[in-house]
Amino acid sequence: xxxxxxxxxxxxxHEGDTVTLNCSYEVTNFRSLLWYxxxxxxxxxLFMLTSSGIEKKSGRLSSILDKKExxxxxxxxxTQTGDSAIYLCAVVGGTSYGKxxxxxxxxxxxxx
Amino acid sequence: xxxxxxxxxxxxxxxxxxxxxLCAQDMNHEYMYWYRQDPGMGLRLIHYSVGEGTTAKGEVxxxxxxxxLKKQNFLLGLESAAPSQTSVYFCASRSGGSYNxxxxxxxxxxxxx
Numbered sequence: 001x002x003x004x005x006x007x008x009x010x011x012x013x014h015e016g017d018t019v020t021l022n023c024s025y026e027v028t029n030f031r032s033l034l035w036y037x038x039x040x041x042x043x044x045x046l047f048m049l050t051s052s053g054i055e056k057k058s059g060r061l062s063s064i065l066d067k068k069e070x071x072x073x074x075x076x077x078x079t080q081t082g083d084s085a086i087y088l089c090a091v092v093g094g095t096s097y098g099k100x101x102x103x104x105x106x107x108x109x110x111x112x
Numbered sequence: 113x114x115x116x117x118x119x120x121x122x123x124x125x126x127x128x129x130x131x132x133x134l135c136a137q138d139m140n141h142e143y144m145y146w147y148r149q150d151p152g153m154g155l156r157l158i159h160y161s162v163g164e165g166t167t168a169k170g171e172v173x174x175x176x177x178x179x180x181l182k183k184q185n186f187l188l189g190l191e192s193a194a195p196s197q198t199s200v201y202f203c204a205s206r207s208g209g210s211y212n213x214x215x216x217x218x219x220x221x222x223x224x225x
Contacts, residue, residue, distance in 0.1 A: 009152070034213060042116075042202060042216035043155070088154060097162050098143055098206060099170065100214060102154035 002027040002093050006103035014111050017079050021106045023089030024071040033072050034100065035063055036088040043088055046074070079110045114138055116217035118203050124223045125193045133188040133220050135203030141215075142208045144186040145170075146178060148199040149219075155202060161186055193224045 003026045013019055025033065032050045036043035047056040049065035049072060056063050060077045076083055086107050090100040119134040135144065142163050147155040157170030159178040167178045175197060177189045186205075190197060200221050204214040 004154075006154075036216075041218045045213045045215070048213055090155075097160065097168070098212070098214075099145065099157055099160060100155070100204075101171075102147075102156070104152055104154045 002091060002101040004089055004091055004101050004103035006087075006089050006106050008106060009104060010107040010109070012109045012111065013079055015080055017110075018075065018077045019079060019108065021074040021076075021087050021089075021108070022071065023073070023103055024069075025089075025091045025101075025103075026070065027091045027093040027101065029093050030067070030070075031092045033065055034090045034092070035072075035074050036090065038086040038088055038105070039084075046087075076108075079108075081110050081112055084108060084110045116203055116205055116215050118201075118217040118220050120220060121218065122221050124225065125190075126225050127194060129193050130189070130191050131193065131222075132190075133201055133203075133222075135186045135188070135205075135217055136184055137186075137203075137205040137215070138184060139205065139207070139215070140183070141205035142183075143206045143214075144180065145204045145214065146176070146186065146188045147202045147204065148172065148197075149202060150199050158188065158201075193222075195224045198222060198224045 007022045035046040047063045054065040086105040089103045116137045145160040146158040161180040164183040203217040206214045
């Protein structure tokens with residue numbers, strides 16, 4: 001059974017701080033790892049990491065996949081109050097028809 | 113282009129009542145999924161479909177049924193609601209291929225009393 005564990009479960013920082021969110025996984029026939037941001041409603045897609053694309057960056061957000069350690073990190077630099085959200089990590093295994101197995105999520109709160 | 117929509121947005125049921133949640137997507141996606149989200153547990157897959165007329169069980173299928181009669185719609189049914197089914201339900205869809213992200217609907221908040 002595929003498994004995803006995120007840490008920390010919650011994090012409180014001040015604007016301008018840099019944060020690192022962690023995701024570790026166990027999956028059969030790993031295909032991809034995805035990061036989503038969830039504010040009040042639906043999760044919105046941030047990044048997808050695969051064996052051929054282990055590092056992604058968009059603005060202040062970046063993510064790296066470590067296939068050896070079976071983990072990924074999501075970095076957010078110069079945090080803003082608008083970064084406050086739940087960050088979800090999910091993996092896709094090779095036999096799962098693209099099903100996502102999610103971690104518990106990290107609740108990030110950024111204070112002014 | 114509305115993306116993924118869900119109906120209704122909120123619902124309160126009494127134990128034993130039944131209801132159907134509707135998910136619709138206008139992106140011509142092959143794959144559709146139903147998840148539930150409970151505090152501290154992330155999203156868990158209930159059922160999914162890899163194409164019109166097909167359905168399969170996910171991680172937590174008990175107490176739910178689904179149907180995919182049309183490619184654009186995926187229905188989730190609760191035949192006899194229980195308080196343990198109080199949750200937020202999300203529908204998602206994606207196109208074919210191995211490395212495509214899922215697009216999520218806005219969710220339905222269901223309370224079973």
